[in-house]
Amino acid sequence: AQSVTQLDSHVSVSEGTPVLLRCNYSSSYSPSLFWYVQHPNKGLQLLLKYTSAATLVKGINGFEAEFKKSETSFHLTKPSAHMSDAAEYFCVVKGDYKLSFGAGTTVTVRA
Amino acid sequence: GAGVSQSPSNKVTEKGKDVELRCDPISGHTALYWYRQSLGQGLEFLIYFQGNSAPDKSGLPSDRFSAERTGGSVSTLTIQRTQQEDSAVYLCASSLAETQNSPLHFGNGTRLTVT
Secondary structure (H helix, E strand, O other): OEEEEEOOOEEEEEOOOOEEEOEEEEEOOOOEEEEEEEOOOOOEEEEEEEOOOOOEEEOHHHOEEEEEOOOOEEEEEEOOOOHHHOEEEEEEEEOOOOEEEOOOEEEEEEO | OOOOEEEOOEEEEOOOOOEEEEEEOOOOOOEEEEEEEEOOOEEEEEEEEEOOOOOEOOOOOOOOEEEEEHHHOOEEEEEOOOOHHHOEEEEEEEEOOOOOOOOOEEOOOEEEEEO
């Protein structure tokens, strides 16, 4: 069994400041973890994935995430938010073939 | 390159009518998924196809829902006798291979509104 908890339903940041989106997971075995972003009226776009090669994973658009097994966390960060980062973000754990999605975190960026 | 294509992008139908939603996966992708995204419900797994194996239909919410995948490529999700609670965005995704670390590539979805 596997599940994902995104700890914040909504995050608001000022442009140019750091962004932190928190994700905790549970899985019966070594999981694969992903972050996806969804802009309004669009599908989900893959930001990055963790597949056990390295605990710090770099993705697109300046995002990165760190896998911490001891904390069962996979938090997403970006050093400097841009207006185009306003979207909904999903943390996802993949077991065999099924994905379990977090409830999503909506990010708003203030000018 | 071409991504996952879904059609129509929007569909408005009357309660009780049947609808068909289409998904063209990325060429060469053997795994295909359907998810439903509703307000307040998040992303809900519906069905999974992998090659010639029997599909995993465990997520289909009722027997009004069915899906097929012809020739291992295009998939159609059919909803019969639509109800208002079927209103949602239906997302299709495909994956290159069925390994745990293969990411899913999503289409832009079909927004279904049942009036």
